[in-house]
Amino acid sequence: EVQxxxxxxxxxxxxxxxxxxxxxxxxxxxxxxxxxxxxxxxQGLEWVAIIYPTDSSARYxxxxxxxxxxxxxxxxxxxxxxWRSLKASDTAMYYCVRRxxxxxxxxxxxxxxxxxxxxxxxxxx
Amino acid sequence: DIQMTQxxxxxxxxxxxxxxxxxxxxxxxTTYFNWYQQKPGKAPNLLIYAASSLQSGVPSxxxxxxxxxxxxxxxxxxxxxDFATYYCQQSYSTPFTFGPGTKVDI
Numbered sequence: 026e027v028q029x030x031x032x033x034x035x036x037x038x039x040x041x042x043x044x045x046x047x048x049x050x051x052x053x054x055x056x057x058x059x060x061x062x063x064x065x066x067x068q069g070l071e072w073v074a075i076i077y078p079t080d081s082s083a084r085y086x087x088x089x090x091x092x093x094x095x096x097x098x099x100x101x102x103x104x105x106x107x108w109r110s111l112k113a114s115d116t117a118m119y120y121c122v123r124r125x126x127x128x129x130x131x132x133x134x135x136x137x138x139x140x141x142x143x144x145x146x147x148x149x150x
Numbered sequence: 151d152i153q154m155t156q157x158x159x160x161x162x163x164x165x166x167x168x169x170x171x172x173x174x175x176x177x178x179x180t181t182y183f184n185w186y187q188q189k190p191g192k193a194p195n196l197l198i199y200a201a202s203s204l205q206s207g208v209p210s211x212x213x214x215x216x217x218x219x220x221x222x223x224x225x226x227x228x229x230x231x232d233f234a235t236y237y238c239q240q241s242y243s244t245p246f247t248f249g250p251g252t253k254v255d256i
Contacts (some may be wrong), residue, residue: 045202047164058225062194069237069248069249069250069251070188070237070238070239070250070251071248072245072246072247072248075244082224084244084245085245086245087151087242087245088171110215117163120193132181132200132202132203133181133182133200133244134181134184134200134203134221134241135241136157136184136187136200136239136241137184137194137196137239138198138199138205140193140194140195140196141193142193143193
């Protein structure tokens with residue numbers, strides 16, 4: 026079964042660092058993009074970043090660029106999202122997602138077909 | 151960035167009703183368009199990809215249509231388990247933006 030298992034809830038103070046993880050299983054980790062989606066309390070979904078584990082190519086939503094770092098370790102099929110200095114506004118649920126891209130067979134498509142269970146990050150003094 | 155809008159933002163319906171949710175992109179995205187369902191306290195779930203293709207395991211009462219800038223999600227006969235928020239998403243270009251969501255109350 027294809028699964029994304031995320032690390033547990035975290036509570037930090039403003040200014041602290043944090044790294045959350047997402048371990049993939051049931052598929053070839055290196056051959057799919059994997060990324061993160063943020064959901065602030067009571068709000069909608071925001072795409073944060075994605076990475077291609079084979080060559081570590083990464084894409085960020087401009088509003089998150091410089092605030093977070095996405096990385097991946099192929100040897101343990103795990104993706105990470107890291108902050109160097111958290112703010113209260115980073116408080117949110119963060120979902121890990123697998124991106125599936127199909128171009129060779131119609132219909133061409135690009136979607137997030139597998140989601141992790143979510144990691145709640147709370148930043149409060 | 152491509153902006154996505156949805157309407158309505160919320161709706162109330164009864165079991166058995168036909169429900170339609172629309173989504174509009176700020177520019178043409180061909181059919182690089184997806185719908186997701188999120189039930190309370192749960193992670194979102196892919197319903198429809200490429201505007202009209204049903205994801206494996208999704209009931210056939212869900213259907214999608216559209217291309218270019220205008221898209222529609224239809225639930226042909228609403229069931230109690232369809233109480234959820236529905237999000238559209240464009241995957242034409244990064245950043246892959248989501249619509250603000252439509253909350254469906256039964």
